Amino acid sequence: MAAAESSASRRGLARLRSTGPAGIASAAVIAVATFAALFGPLLAPYDPDLPNLSLSWAGPAGGHLLGYDFEGRDVLSRLAAGAQSSLLGPLVVVILSVTAGTLLAVTAAWRRGVSDTAISSGLNIVFAFPGILLAVLAAAIFGAGLPAAAIALSIAYLPYVARVLRGAALKERGQPYIAALEVQGAPATAICLRHVVPNIGPLIVAQATILFGYAMVDLAAISYLGLGVQPPTANWGVMISENQDGLLLGHPLPAVAAGICIVTVVIAVNVLGERLFEQAQAPRR
C-alpha cells in the first residue's frame, strides 16, 4: 500500500479518498492483485507446476498453507502464479476494446450522418453475439487458447463500450467551445484527441474498470470450460475446473480458494468502477 500511495498523484489520492472506505479497500485489493500479477511467479513459495501424486488432495501442512491440489502441487503457489494469466487476459481485453470502442464512438459522434449509421449498424450485428459464444466460436476456428478468447471478448464488448461513449461524445460535440475551435480552423483529429477524448476521459476510465470485471468473469469461465488458458499453466479458472472433483471427494479447498480469488478481485473492481462511474456522471463545472 505504501508504495502505491507514494506513487499516486495527489489528485488521484484525493479522488480515492472521496470514494469512501469501500473504495479504499477495493483499491487495496487491486494493488495486491496487481502485485501478484507482476511478481506472482517469483513470490510462489514452491514450484507451482511440480506435481507429486503421493500428495494429491493432501490438506494444509507445514508451510503449505492451502494444501495440495489434485496432482499434489502447492495450491498457494499456483494461486500466486495463476494471478498473471487471470489478470493479464482481462487487461488485454479492456485495452483492446476500450481503445477501439473510443475510436469508433468518437468517430461516429464527430462525423455523424453516414459514418454514424454505418458504425452503429456494424455494432448492432456484433451485439447479436454474446461474449462467451463468440469466444467458443473463436476456439472452434483457431483452437483453444487465451489469445483467441481475449480477442473474441474484445470484439464482443465493443457495442457496450461504444454505445455509452458515443452518447457522451455526442454531448461534448454539441458544446459551444468545440464549434469555436472549428471556426478557428483547428483540425478535427486535434480537437478530438485534445478536447473530446480528455473530456469524456473519466467516463472512459469508469467503463474500462467495469469492463475489467466482466472480462475477468468471462475469461475465467472460458478457461474453466477448457477453451482458454491451457493446463498445466496456472490460472484461477483452470484451477477450479481441474480441482472440481475434489468437491465430491471431500477436498474442496483448492477449487474454493481459486473461486475466492476471482470473486474478491471482481468485487473490488466493481465497487471501484461503480464509484468512478458515479463521479463521471456527476455534473461537472
Add this chain to the structure above:
Amino acid sequence: MTRGRFVARRLVLLAASLLVASFVIFAALYLAPGTPLAALSGGQPLPPGSVQVLEQRYHLNESFLAQYWYWLVNALHGNLGISITLRENVSTLIASRIWTTAGLVLYATLIIVVLGIGLGIVSGLRSGPLDTSVLVVTAVSAAIPAFVAAIALIMVFAVKLGWFPALGNGTSFLSNVRHFTLPAIALAVASLAIVARVTRAAVRAEGDREHVQTAVSRGIPARYVIQRHILRNAAIPITTITGITTASLIAVAAVVEVAFSLNGLGAYLVQAAESKDIAVVQGISLLLVTAFVVVNLLTDLICAALDPRLALRDSPR
C-alpha cells in the same frame, strides 16, 4: 410512428441482423483451417469414388456463396447438417438437448424475476437495515461467476447437506426440477443481484418524484401510489435490465451445464468446439444467437407496450 409500424420495423431489423449473423457464423467456420473433406473422413484417405460422392452431397465444389446459400436454406428447413463425431443429424442432436437449456434458462429467469425484482422493490421502497443488507449482498453476489456459484452450491447443498443432486439430468419432471434447482440458482446469482440493484435504483428515483410526493400528501393510500405511480413508471428500466440479463443467460448456461454435467446445448457446443465438429458449432451458434436476439426484441416490444412514447420516439435514421 404507429405501434404497428414500430413492430414491423423491429422485425425487419431482427431479420436483417440474423441474416448477417448467420453469414458471419458460416463464413468464420468456413475459413477455419482444415478441409471439410478431412473432417468428414476423420482425416483418413478416401477412395476417389467416395470423394466425389461426398463432394456432391455437401456441395463442396461450389463457390463459397453458393455453399452459404445451401446451408442457410437447409437451416431454415430445420436441416443443420450431420455431426462428424456422432454421425447423426445436428437437428436431432439439438432437439434432444434443447429442453435442458431452455428449462435451465427459464427456471433461472423465474428466480431472477421473483427474487431480483422483489428484493429491489422492497429495498427501494424503504431504507433501513434490510435495504443496507440487500445492497451489500447484491454487491458481493453480482461478482460471483456462475461456475464459482456452482462449486459453492455443490459443496454446501449437494455434498454437505445432501438436499439436491450434484450432477446430471433428472428422469421425470419432478426429478428434473430437483436436478435443475442448484444449476438455476448458480445461473441466476449474478443477474439477480444486478436486477435487484437496478430495480432498487428505479423505484427510489420514481419515489422521489414530485407527483409521487403530491399523491402521498393528498392522502392517497400507499398501495395505490406504489402500484400506479411508482411501479408503473419504474417498469421500463426494470423490464430492460431483466430482459438484457435474461438474454445473457442463454450463453452463460453453457458454463453451468458443464459445471453440473447437464446434457444441454451449451455443454454440447463446447464439446463440439473442442473436437472441431463444425456443423454442430454452426447449428448451435445460430440457434443461440437467434434466441439472444429474439429475447432482446421481446424486451424492446414489452417496453414499447408499457410506454407507447418509446415507439413514437423511435424514428428511422
